[in-house]
Amino acid sequence: MTTPTARRHVNVELLNRLRDVLGGTRVSHGTLDGISYSRDLWPRGTLDVRRGRIENRPELIAWPETTEEVSRILRICNEMRVPVVPFGAGSGMCGAAVPRRGGIILDLKRMKQVERISDQSNLVVCQPGILGAHLERELNRHGYTLGHLPGSLGTSTVGGYLATRSAGLAATYYGKIEDMVISLQVVLPDGTVVTTRTAPRRATGPDFNHLFLGSEGALGVITRTHLRIHLLPExxxxxxxxxxxxxxxxxxxxxxxxxxxxxxxxxxxxxxxxxxxxxxxxxxxxxxxxxxxxxxxxxxxxxxxxxxxxxxxxxxxxxxxxxxxxxxxxxxYAEHYRQSEILAEPETIFDTIEVAATWRDIEGVYRAVRGAVPKEIRLAAHVPHAYPEGCSLEFTMTGRAKAKKDLELYDRAWSLVLDALGKNGGVLSHHHGIGLQKDKWRARQQPVAETLLRALKRQLDPYDILNPGKFDGEPEDAC
Amino acid sequence: MTTPTARRHVNVELLNRLRDVLGGTRVSHGTLDGISYSRDLWPRGTLDVRRGRIENRPELIAWPETTEEVSRILRICNEMRVPVVPFGAGSGMCGAAVPRRGGIILDLKRMKQVERISDQSNLVVCQPGILGAHLERELNRHGYTLGHLPGSLGTSTVGGYLATRSAGLAATYYGKIEDMVISLQVVLPDGTVVTTRTAPRRATGPDFNHLFLGSEGALGVITRTHLRIHLLPExxxxxxxxxxxxxxxxxxxxxxxxxxxxxxxxxxxxxxxxxxxxxxxxxxxxxxxxxxxxxxxxxxxxxxxxxxxxxxxxxxxxxxxxxxxxxxxxxxYAEHYRQSEILAEPETIFDTIEVAATWRDIEGVYRAVRGAVPKEIRLAAHVPHAYPEGCSLEFTMTGRAKAKKDLELYDRAWSLVLDALGKNGGVLSHHHGIGLQKDKWRARQQPVAETLLRALKRQLDPYDILNPGKFDGEPEDAC
Structure with missing residues (x-):
């Protein structure tokens, strides 16, 4: 059964204006493309597909190659009130790139240039659409590493890392992506291009890099970044x-x-x-x-x-x-690919729950998550990153449920886990982000962040065109 | 000559309400107190005092001891539209704590508790009013260091570090203060108390710690913090x-x-x-x-x-x-005290210019600053902190000018330096902050930060009670 998303935003004028920016071959409204871009790697979306439901299809896909093109597209969409969802490699784990309100998928994978490797200042300047593996290979060729090596290295982009506050397997040594950012270029929803200053450190007011880092495509489109690089270990x-x-x-x-x-x-x-x-x-x-x-x-x-x-x-x-x-x-890097294999089996459910807490709280969080899941769920856990003040903790949860009960079990398990986390000092996510999956809990746990986020969203995106339906604190009862 | 600030906000009702919160001895409207709190260590203020001008006197000084008291004071001041300027040890170098619009100085030095040292999670929980030296002494007693050791350690508070994005002399190893913060408790202008979550890292949206870090008292009053600590070096x-x-x-x-x-x-x-x-x-x-x-x-x-x-x-x-x-x-720690000695001499001027740039740009910045200052100014420079991607650079500038020409020379030197920095890849400040001194240049160099800051300010502080006249992008032609 296929439930197509109602086409609400595309008309001849929009298509013509986008073709004017991108030419004829870098805009698509094809059905297969629409299906391909209807989800990311959020397991809940895979469960939907397994039962033949394809929801949340975008109306158009656009492939810009330059910041200027991104800016022109956003200006058009802002004028015409068309939703735009930035998209990298589509390997997000929480549904952040799902086009909930239709509109345009802005696929940034053609913005994949390594613009400069500075041997002097130990940094790389690159576009957001480059795959982690391709950037790392290029850096390795010059004797460097980014030090950001997530399990998904081959299926994820730099823009995705920045937008979710991702962590690589070597985060214990190199830090998370937010620790590596020197500066960002961001296109705001009205098409304005802004850049933060490239400097090692500063004391010039609040640091607005940290506003766009983790904003999951809802406040701006990151189009370039300066990242710290390191000589490869001897x-x-x-x-x-x-x-x-x-x-x-x-x-x-x-x-x-x-x-x-x-x-x-x-x-x-x-x-x-x-x-x-x-x-x-x-x-x-x-x-x-x-x-x-x-x-x-x-x-x-x-x-x-x-x-x-x-x-x-x-x-x-x-x-x-x-x-x-x-x-x-x-x-x-092999473990990352298990999810698709497991979920290909009927009646299975699978996901990863990745949290963080201080050393004082981490054992309590471990017990709380284990105690919270329904008895049909099997858990295995590991610590993938450690810091002086605490560590992250990643559970894989697997289970079986008769057809049509799988979603119910999946949702119940998550709901119980996220409820339990809040009471035991754990944060909702260490590196996968919020997306559609955890937004209700985020808004509940962080009422002030919610207020500030709404103020910023109103200021930057008054027509709510950028990744609408995310970071809005609304429950996602029906996907 | 003394030019008193017109009393515009204090009336019997305000005084009674504040006494109701703080008792009779922790509120003052004495003249000597007013003079003492009319400036920080911004050399321009010292030049004013040297010529007998005492401007910017606050109308009241309040000494809260708890977060609850800070919250009640802000609620009252918000209702009554009274300016509130958070104040630590008063050793800021740029005028950030100067009460430009009168109102109340909120001196936080009585909030000086070390609430907890966690051997397990390697962190300290403390109030903002504690002097750096006192906190460090307490940590040393337990075998730890905060690793934040500015030249001003004996004359500066934790709250001041957080509000300006300060750097200690050991920042090359331990990072700047913003690298040490695990979480903050902040009282917003309307009296709401908010806390960010205590966790080693997270991926739950933008990081709002970085909004209050460097906000120089204009967005909220920091009343508690969890900071990373380290075992003392062996x-x-x-x-x-x-x-x-x-x-x-x-x-x-x-x-x-x-x-x-x-x-x-x-x-x-x-x-x-x-x-x-x-x-x-x-x-x-x-x-x-x-x-x-x-x-x-x-x-x-x-x-x-x-x-x-x-x-x-x-x-x-x-x-x-x-x-x-x-x-x-x-x-x-001795160098920090030279400024007061030098400025005690008539006809001298003195200040420190502290900037940062990438390794690629740092020599250009060095030459640009040297080239920019008037010939009456002598400069000496050193690099106090270095990072993989660049370093900071601190100049001391000294000069002589006939009486009444000192301010003119001082302002001209700064104006030329700040103009030159923008063109050579240098940031306006690495660790002293913006204050009254650099705000015009900040607003010019960072138009987007300016827009975002204004949006946040409107949301959090609609009546502009918290440190008004700062971060507003207005030129400070007359102080």
Missing amino acids: AYFFRGLAFKNLAAGLESLRLILRCGMRPLFVRLCDEDDTATTMNELGIAVRGCLLVLIFGGGAGMVELSGRKAVEICRGLDGRDHGEEPARVWYEHR | AYFFRGLAFKNLAAGLESLRLILRCGMRPLFVRLCDEDDTATTMNELGIAVRGCLLVLIFGGGAGMVELSGRKAVEICRGLDGRDHGEEPARVWYEHR
């Missing part, structure tokens, strides 16, 4: 350790960070994650596996690595040598 | 090196940062700074002195230090051993 130190329980693993990580050490990668698995994901990779470890990988100057890495292992041993961590860490490292 | 590595010119010193610093090393303190002096400030400390070095101090684990510090010295030698840096760095370190 040397690595790999180690896998096993703990009797998660608490000992968490305490080891906490102490390692507390001493000022910053591993390049960490992955602390709970018993379930060790027994499933890690064992399936061929890592034959029991208990709770901790993968520790240090990178940097040769002497430094060895010194940090040995000290970290010593800390782990002090908490009865069993040293399994380099192998488990090397195996995980080789497969670090 | 070991130090001190080294002083001399370069033939500033370019070689800058290149050494750049390469050190580029290799992933983070010195605890750096100070790279130009020829003038070496020949004046450093020689006066008894550091007998010619050329451009670079002070390098590493801190951390013993082995790590030694490894980094030796590698950094090697880089400097590769650029003809002459190794002067530990002594110059140790001498600078012992006197690191």
Whole structure:
């Protein structure tokens, strides 16, 4: 069954004006294109497709190549009150790129230029549509890394990272994307092009980079960015350790960070994650596996690595040598692709719940999430990023439900988890963002952010053309 | 000659309502108090006082002790349309705490509690009125440092750091204050108390901490903060090196940062700074002195230090051993007090110009500032903080002018410098902020920030009671 979105905004005038900007081949109103751009990787959308429902089809897709084109498109759409949804690689996990109100998908993937790599100032200037993997390959060729290496590296864009406040697997060392941004160029909903200043630091009032970072396409379209880059590590130190329980693993990580050490990668698995994901990779470890990988100057890495292992041993961590860490490292981008395989099976549900809390609260959050999910749901959890003050925590949830009950189970599980998080010091998201999935809870947990966001939205986007229906605090009962 | 500010807002009702909140002894309308709170450490204000002009006197001073009291005061002032200027230690360098429109000074120094030091989550929870030195002493007692150690440590408060986006001398290692904030509690102009969430990182929309950080008292009153803390370094590595010119010193610093090393303190002096400030400390070095101090684990510090010295030698840096760095370190808080001594002399002018730029632009900025100042001005410059992508640059400017010509020379010098900065990639401030001094240039350089700021101000403070006359983009021709 296909429920097409009513065409409400497209007319000959709009099409002609867009063709005037983009030519004939970079605007599409084809049915197949519309279906392709009707969802991102939000599992709820996949569940819909599995039952033959294709909702939220955009009316047009546009492929701009320059900031000037983005500006002209937004000016037209602002004048004609047409919704515009910025779109990268479509691998968002929460529905942020779903065109809820029809209108135009602004696919930025043709804006994929690496404009400059500065060896002097250690930064890269690039457009938002470049895939993470392509940017990283280009940087590697020059001896650099961005240090932003999400599991989805091959299926996600720089613009997507910026718009959601994404985290890479090496965030423990390099920080999240918001820690890497030097400046942004943004096209506002009325077509105005603005740039923040390229400087290492400043004290010139509030920092408006942080307004657009995480704005999920609702306040402006990011069209260029200056990002910090790093020389590739000279040397690595790999180690896998096993703990009797998660608490000992968490305490080891906490102490390692507390001493000022910053591993390049960490992955602390709970018993379930060790027994499933890690064992399936061929890592034959029991208990709770901790993968520790240090990178940097040769002497430094060895010194940090040995000290970290010593800390782990002090908490009865069993040293399994380099192998488990090397195996995980080789497969670090594979896990991202499991979702599609699992959801291809009928009657399955699947998603990842990624949260963060201080070290004080993290075990409470772990227990709260486990306690909240319905008994039909299986959870496995790991810590993918750690900071001096706390860490992130990522659960995979899998389950089975008879056909037509899958959505109900999926929604119930999420609702229970998000309710529980608010009471235990956990934040709703560490790196996937809000999208359609968590907006009701965001608005409830952050009433002031909601007020400020609405004030800014009114100022910047009075006709609500940019990604409408997001960040509006409205419940999404029916998708 | 004394020009009192016209009393426009205080009446018996206001005084009674404030006494109802604070009791009789924590509100003052005394003349001496009014004079004391009429300025901060903006040198222009000192020049005014030197000629006997005392302007901008507040009508009342209030000393709240709790968030609840701040909230009640703001609610009253919002209802009665009375200006409120948050005030810390009064050591701001740009006039941000000057009560331009009269009203009430909200002195937060009695809100000086260290509420909690979390050994588990490595953070401190404190009120805004505590002096940096007192907080640091308390943290040191527990084996920690905040890592925020400005030259003004003894004369500045945590609230002041947050409101201006301050930087400590160890910012190269620990970052600026905005890099240390986990969460804020803020009282909005209408008395609403809001808190951002305490979590290591998140992806839940724009980060509104960054809206209040740097807002210089114009958007809300910060009443509590969670800040990251660090174990005190185990070991130090001190080294002083001399370069033939500033370019070689800058290149050494750049390469050190580029290799992933983070010195605890750096100070790279130009020829003038070496020949004046450093020689006066008894550091007998010619050329451009670079002070390098590493801190951390013993082995790590030694490894980094030796590698950094090697880089400097590769650029003809002459190794002067530990002594110059140790001498600078012992006197690191002394320089801050020179301003008052110098300005006590008639006919002198003095100020610091602190800017930042990428490595690519920093030499151009250095030359532009030197080229811009009138010939009566002497400059000495140093780099107090360095980052992978660039550094800050701080000039001291001194000069002499016949009485009554001092203000004219002071204003002319600043105007020329700020004009020049915009054209050479420099930002107007790295850590002192905007205040009354740079607002015209800020508004001109950042038109979008200006628009966003006005939208937020309208939303949060429709009656313009909080620090009015700041961040309004108006020229300050007459102070």
